Amino acid sequence: MAIAIPSFPPGSQTSIILKSSAVDQTPYLGGPIQRVARLGDRWSYSVTLRPMHAAQSRPFVTAIRQGLSAKVLCPVIVAGISLAGQTDCTIQSGSGKTVTVTGTTANKTVGQFFSLVSNGVRYLHEVTSITGQVLGINPALKVAISGGEVMEFAAPMIEGFLDGNEQETTIGMVGNVGLSFRINEAQ
Template sequence: MIELPACPPIKEAVPRYISFAVDQAPVLGGTDSRIVRMGDRWAVDVETYPVEYAEHGMKYLSRLVRGMKETVRMAFREPGVKPRSYGTPVVASAGSAGTSLPVSGLIPGDVIKEGKFFSMVIGGTSFLYQVAVADVTVSGSGTATLQIEPMLRRQPAAGTALDFEPKIEGFIQGNEQSWNVSRSKYLPFRFTIKERA
């Protein structure tokens, strides 16, 4: 796994939710059904500010090229959401599955907002999730059950740490990585990261 440097800073990021659900239409009419399948995941299209190639650009480009064969990890931006402590959140019990995640180690009485993203690292791979149903108030004992999207893609062990400063991890998409060589010493980068699972 490769960490992308913070420089050059991101100018624009366009997150996307990728669903593997399919619609099933009855042959003789009637109500359509949506068949939900496992494997939904996130992707993000990124454009950075121009950066001086000799100072930071070479390193960034090197990591993007490597990211076509190895996964890269990058901070997942949440504009206007200030970083803060959520305690020491962990998965509360083994056997979690589906879209319900029991969590302990949170700050008692805290509120986790609907739409908040977080990451969970399982087997060295970071998975991105979103609190999806409603604001959740943490109990006096520091526990809460989060309804999340997408559904859990790996079964986490009890005690698996959650990171509320979210990251996205995946491969750089496409079969080539190009950049513009001009008289300017500065160049921006454009790329897409898609979670591998």
């Protein structure tokens, strides 16, 4: 079971990184570089929590320390996109970088993140285009779609492992605790 990281306090900073599985092949004797695109692109999510008093930071410190040996679930926040009023959808069909959904796409926007839940595992994706009930997504689907999978738009989450095998907690002069961590998508 994955460890849930609590919602971040206001003033925290996040950054999201897409790690490509593509490989560039450069010929030794000149010629054009070729990029071989492969499946398996994954997200990394870096979080720097604003300084908090020790009592406020305990749930975060505990979850992060537990997450050193288990999967973690972390909410994904993207500036400029309000999640208020967002509704989850279900997939009717999909392959590659497109999915056909049931439910409304009226309040969805390009650049918005969602979690695709398949067999109890969350896969983070980004909306790249919207045409009626068909959404373009990035990265490509990582699992076969059978229909009925849930797309979590209201509360997208990344599921993965904390980067590294240690976690440091910084305690300031006035007892404020500073935390930062990175989650790498597991699948």
